[in-house]
Amino acid sequence: MxxxxxxxxxxxxxxxxxxxxxxxxLSNVADVDDALSQAAPSDVVGxxxxxxALRHIDSAGIRMLFDLHRRxxxxxxxxxxxxxxxARIRDVLELLAVAETVxxxxxxxxxxxxxxxxxx
Amino acid sequence: VVNSGPSDPExxxxxxxxxxLPHGASGDDVALLAMSHEPVAGPRLRLEVPADPDELVVIRxxxxxxxxxxxxxxxxxYRVTLATNEACMNAIEHGFGGPATAFELDAxxxxxxxxxxxxxxxxxxxxxxxxxxxxxPMMRALMDDVDITTGPxxxxxxxxxxxxxxxxx
Numbered sequence: 247m248x249x250x251x252x253x254x255x256x257x258x259x260x261x262x263x264x265x266x267x268x269x270x271x272l273s274n275v276a277d278v279d280d281a282l283s284q285a286a287p288s289d290v291v292g293x294x295x296x297x298x299a300l301r302h303i304d305s306a307g308i309r310m311l312f313d314l315h316r317r318x319x320x321x322x323x324x325x326x327x328x329x330x331x332x333a334r335i336r337d338v339l340e341l342l343a344v345a346e347t348v349x350x351x352x353x354x355x356x357x358x359x360x361x362x363x364x365x366x
Numbered sequence: 367v368v369n370s371g372p373s374d375p376e377x378x379x380x381x382x383x384x385x386x387l388p389h390g391a392s393g394d395d396v397a398l399l400a401m402s403h404e405p406v407a408g409p410r411l412r413l414e415v416p417a418d419p420d421e422l423v424v425i426r427x428x429x430x431x432x433x434x435x436x437x438x439x440x441x442x443x444y445r446v447t448l449a450t451n452e453a454c455m456n457a458i459e460h461g462f463g464g465p466a467t468a469f470e471l472d473a474x475x476x477x478x479x480x481x482x483x484x485x486x487x488x489x490x491x492x493x494x495x496x497x498x499x500x501x502x503p504m505m506r507a508l509m510d511d512v513d514i515t516t517g518p519x520x521x522x523x524x525x526x527x528x529x530x531x532x533x534x535x
Binding site (some may be wrong): 250252269271272302304305306308309334337338341342 | 419420422423426444445448451452455458500501503506507508
């Protein structure tokens with residue numbers, strides 16, 4: 247969708263699973279933000295962003311995820327992230343304490359469960 | 367064979383075309399490709415970068431290549447590259463759309479220490495940065511030492527970190 251990143255959308259049990267691959271930085275963060283915001287219409291319970299194929303994320307990308315989480319929460323939709331434990335970008339997510347705000351799961355299945363559980 | 371000519375690729379192309387076709391182009395198209403080879407290996411990496419977000423990926427690739435050819439451990443190289451990316455993001459914010467259109471990146475490897483200097487001609491704006499003020503704590507966590515100097519001529523960010531070097535990796 248942008249020169250650096252690809253976004254793939256699927257639905258699982260009423261949850262949108264967005265797979266973001268490539269690199270997320272200041273050059274494409276606004277485009278990815280738009281695409282993710284549109285990916286979760288108000289009739290779905292929430293959104294899982296699968297970051298397992300994302301090779302780069304920086305503070306601009308983390309900020310986008312926090313903002314997205316806040317916007318979805320306002321519509322009573324949950325956001326969860328899926329990142330394998332050994333992924334390189336996990337360093338950045340842990341450094342900026344992302345998991346304190348946005349649920350961080352090792353795999354997509356678990357993230358979908360978390361979103362569904364939060365929706366009740 | 368051209369033995370001598372301008373070192374700038376574009377000027378070199380013009381030079382070759384003038385030599386081959388002194389009377390200008392004939393009816394056919396002429397295509398000429400000039401490549402300049404700039405080694406990134408060595409104890410130092412210096413770049414002058416336009417203040418454009420599209421340059422960040424170019425900077426990351428250059429840093430990764432330079433650190434890899436210098437046998438720096440992959441995990442350490444990732445951390446240094448990430449911190450440099452944050453410093454450059456701030457420099458781009460300072461210069462983007464303004465009169466300061468370029469900034470400098472100067473990275474040096476001495477023994478097992480990497481030092482990176484990012485120098486721009488704008489003012490440091492940490493809370494309004496694209497990472498919402500997260501860039502600075504990130505740089506501090508990734509590097510051993512982070513120093514920011516702001517003056518009337520601009521902002522200089524100095525980053526340093528001890529790295530593992532493994533020539534057999």
